[in-house]
Structure formats: structure tokens, C-alpha cells
Amino acid sequence: MAISKTPTEVELVDARQVLQLHAIAQLRRLLPLYEATHDPQLLDEIQRWTAMLPEEDGIPMENFWHYLQIGLLIELVNQLWHDRSDYFAAGNVFVYYSPDQAEDVVLNRSTAYRGPDFFVVTGIDGEKPRDNWVVWLEGKYPDLIIELLSDTTADNDKNTKKDIYQNIFRTREYFWYDGDTEFAGWELVDGKYQPKTPNERGWFWSEVLGAWLGIHRSVYERRAFNWLRLFDREGRLVPTQEEAKRQAQRQAEQERLKREQVEAELERLKARLRELGVEE
Incomplete structure (x- = not known):
């Protein structure tokens, strides 16, 4: 450990x-x-x-942004993979990987590792109900992890946790974001984390997700913020359920207006033909 x-x-x-x-x-x-x-x-x-083993420790999240950002990431992965059931996306739950680590959690030791802010595991039964992730039962560590930095956690996220994800979990991709401008990504190459290279928009490609991760100013749960969002291979924003609903409504309204325009034009042509004495 x-x-x-x-x-x-x-x-x-x-x-x-x-x-x-x-x-x-x-x-x-x-x-x-x-x-x-x-x-x-x-x-x-x-x-x-x-x-x-404990399922929660009663320790509150750093702030409300953490809570919303974790929920947003889970929702976006579910939207991206709406036709899949072979994954588990979760946040703010315990990840148990050894009895020694579990003991640290039970005794609430200051050095105890409890889990990441957000993670994704692929190639598993995603329909199985889970309250936490237990490596010795699942047989797998997370494939992708995102930590949300704060003043009190940034040093631990960038050092101790990064070492755990590299050397114990062997997590393929690791990202961190501070809710403002600091956004970094790492990928496991020959057992060591190498920094990912962002594109011209500052986004990082995730092989695990098959999507881009990037900062995007948008409204989520009635809050305008620089949220960490997903974009598909072509760079299109992966919508939340609410955004997808609004898009569908706008498309339906556009199609209705187009039909009305076509019908109005048809009636105008019919009227013109009648004026010319042409039977329909």
C-alpha cells in the first residue's frame, strides 16, 4: 500500500x-x-x-461545485454510452483495494485512501448494483480517474494519489481539474504516467471514453460555470439529458415551421392556379 x-x-x-x-x-x-x-x-x-465495510465516512465534499461536477460527469458518460451496459461510472464512493487500506478507512486514519472524485471502469457488468467498488470482488481497478482539485486536496491529488493510480491501480488515464483553468491529463505508458498533449482548444482525448474532455462554459442545474464536459470525436458537445430534451424540442419546432411553410406555399400555388382557371 x-x-x-x-x-x-x-x-x-x-x-x-x-x-x-x-x-x-x-x-x-x-x-x-x-x-x-x-x-x-x-x-x-x-x-x-x-x-x-463502511460505505461512507460522513466527510462532506469540499464544496457544492464538487457535488455538481461529479453528477455532471456521471450523467455525460451515461449519455455518451447510452447503448452500453458494460461499464460503471461513479463518484464520491469508496474504492477498496486491500485489507490494509480498508483498515485505514475503518480507523479513519489521516493517511487513509478512500477513493477518487470520479472514475470509470469498463468491461464489467454495469447492471449489477453497487454501493462502492471493491477490487478483490470485481477483479479490476478503475480505467479512468478524475480528481477535482481544491486548496486542501490539490497536493495529495497531484502526488500521493497520482502515485497510487500509477503504481497500484495502473489506471490507464488520470485527469485533474480545479474548476477554473488548471486542467491536466496523464496516460500510462510502460507503467509510468506521461502527460497528455491537449489540442488547440485545450481539450484532452480519452482513449477510455472515446471522447474529448474539455472545459466548457455552460449552464448545469441552473448554474453557469466552466464545467468539465465531454465532446464526441468530431468535437460536438455531449449533451446532458436536459440539453438533449431542449435540442429535440427545437428540432421538432423547426420541422413544424418547415411543414407550415411548405403547406402555406402549396396553398398559395393552388390559389394562383384557380385564378388562372386551372383546375386542381
Whole structure:
């Protein structure tokens, strides 16, 4: 694990944490056995003990922008891949990848890694209900991660988390954005992150998404902001559900007006023919 716990710290635990620490001890025992045998009964036990791990920590998001931007990214990926069910896009949920890391979360250690702001995993059953992402159950780490920077998290996002995503997760693409102008992207090349090169608009191409990621001034949830948005291969904005609805309404209105214009022109021609004594 990239983040080490401090051996001298004194940790007070309550009854709930005692049960969760017992679950982690069982996972430490069962996971190597299952890896060696793939016994389905062991997997059932692993799932049962894993279900006892925390699903939230009660720590609020940095600000309301984080909440909206995460929701926007999830919605856009769902819009982009509306015809697919082989992916999981989520944000602000725990990602468990080892019993040691789970213990850090349970004990609320200051160095505990809990998860990214936003991530995407592909090649999985996307219709399976999930409250978090557990690597030892899913068999995969995230393929794409986005962290939303703040004054209190930027250093951790750019250093400690980047090391975790490169060296442990082997996440193919990593991006960060500060809600203003700082937007960077990285891709895994031979086990090391290399900076992505933006296009002339400052957008980064994502091989995972098959789309561009870029800053775009727009209105989302009645707030005008420099949102991180998706664009298709041709550079067209991937619309939110509300934007797609408005586009469909505008198109329907344009088609109605066009039909009315054609019908009016037809009536004018008919009237002219009658004036000339030509029967219809």
C-alpha cells in the first residue's frame, strides 16, 4: 500500500469498528485462500465480510461545485454510452483495494485512501448494483480517474494519489481539474504516467471514453460555470439529458415551421392556379 500507517498512533474504536476490524481480519485470511483455490464457498464468505465495510465516512465534499461536477460527469458518460451496459461510472464512493487500506478507512486514519472524485471502469457488468467498488470482488481497478482539485486536496491529488493510480491501480488515464483553468491529463505508458498533449482548444482525448474532455462554459442545474464536459470525436458537445430534451424540442419546432411553410406555399400555388382557371 502506498500510504503507510503510523505505528505509534493510538486509535480508539467503537463497537461498529470492532466488527469491521474483525471483518478485515477474516478478509486477510480468506483472500489468499480464494486466490489459490477459487473455491466458490470462500467467495461467498468474502462477500459477506466485505459487506460489513463502511460505505461512507460522513466527510462532506469540499464544496457544492464538487457535488455538481461529479453528477455532471456521471450523467455525460451515461449519455455518451447510452447503448452500453458494460461499464460503471461513479463518484464520491469508496474504492477498496486491500485489507490494509480498508483498515485505514475503518480507523479513519489521516493517511487513509478512500477513493477518487470520479472514475470509470469498463468491461464489467454495469447492471449489477453497487454501493462502492471493491477490487478483490470485481477483479479490476478503475480505467479512468478524475480528481477535482481544491486548496486542501490539490497536493495529495497531484502526488500521493497520482502515485497510487500509477503504481497500484495502473489506471490507464488520470485527469485533474480545479474548476477554473488548471486542467491536466496523464496516460500510462510502460507503467509510468506521461502527460497528455491537449489540442488547440485545450481539450484532452480519452482513449477510455472515446471522447474529448474539455472545459466548457455552460449552464448545469441552473448554474453557469466552466464545467468539465465531454465532446464526441468530431468535437460536438455531449449533451446532458436536459440539453438533449431542449435540442429535440427545437428540432421538432423547426420541422413544424418547415411543414407550415411548405403547406402555406402549396396553398398559395393552388390559389394562383384557380385564378388562372386551372383546375386542381
